[in-house]
């Protein structure tokens with residue numbers, strides 16, 4: 001295969017676009033997609049500061065590198081979940097990456113915050129991933145607001161977004177359908193949330209990470225029951241294979257014609273938010289969900305006869 | 317002989333002969349955009365011939381958890 005633009009041997013074939021690129025032309029294409037997302041949805045305005053959530057995976061590190069190359073004022077945020085072995089490995093990747101590129105990094109340690117994920121798993125009777133996701137989002141928003149950042153960027157790619165949209169559609173979840181998209185404007189205690197990679201597929205971000213020599217954290221979390229939305233992603237892979245371009249047209253069509261309709265419905269039913277009395281994060285209850293989790297974990301840990309051994313282990 | 321490493325499973329497979337990258341991906345049940353196919357420091361498109369003695373890394377792209 002030859003590069004469509006410069007005719008040298010191609011390295012990356014993109015069936016969805018019926019094309020192939022060499023390394024240099026792929027980078028130009030990739031940057032073009034990110035810029036297009038930013039311009040079209042006004043994700044970042046000139047001079048704004050961006051907090052980038054970094055898990056250590058290919059998408060978040062790719063996002064950080066690309067935004068910084070585009071000249072944006074970026075700071076990384078990593079939430080250290082306190083899971084034995086895997087959290088230290090993920091954090092090391094993030095710290096190494098930011099040090100290598102001279103990027104600013106802020107780390108939140110859930111052990112220090114009294115809410116490490118292993119304790120959430122042990123003491124809270126609900127799927128650990130849903131609590132973990134909630135805790136991560138809580139800290140993303142909190143650091144963004146407390147640090148005075150204009151927006152919070154996450155590395156969601158087209159495959160993530162399409163799988164999520166598809167799941168929300170299967171449930172006709174009007175709440176989620178009213179505001180899923182590459183840009184969620186700031187309101188009542190929430191920072192603006194942006195997804196500048198939403199036009200790029202998982203394959204494309206993986207190619208970008210590889211050709212830019214990004215060393216990524218790829219070992220799965222020990223609590224993971226497998227990748228989320230695996231079934232939906234496989235289904236979409238079939239659709240895309242048989243009809244290239246399906247993913248982006250489904251997603252773009254939703255943004256244009258679906259979301260505005262759901263947003264109208266939700267406006268009528270929206271509920272009031274006020275600051276959490278403990279941490280000031282926006283909530284519809286007096287104390288926010290994450291502070292309530294922390295209270296429950298702290299109480300149950302104190303009442304746990306095994307806690308003495310836990311303390312020894314934590315110190316080690 | 318061709319050595320193929322599959323990530324993230326950390327599997328190593330050995331093939332006597334393979335024709336193209338596309339053929340390798342089909343044998344592994346993968347679509348073109350399911351994985352990076354890496355030889356040394358280069359990415360391979362599906363039409364590339366795999367040579368005897370090649371060492372190939374297959375890096376699946378679907379993010380886990």
Ligand code: SF4
Pocket residue numbers: 081117128129130132133221222223224225381
């Ligand atoms: S898989 Fe691990 S890191 Fe991901 S949400 Fe679940 S507990 Fe958290």
Ligand SMILES: [Zn+2]
Pocket residue numbers: 003004005006007008021022023024025026
């Ligand atoms: Zn080219």
Ligand SMILES: [Zn+2]
Pocket residue numbers: 276277278279280281287288289290291292
């Ligand atoms: Zn709170």
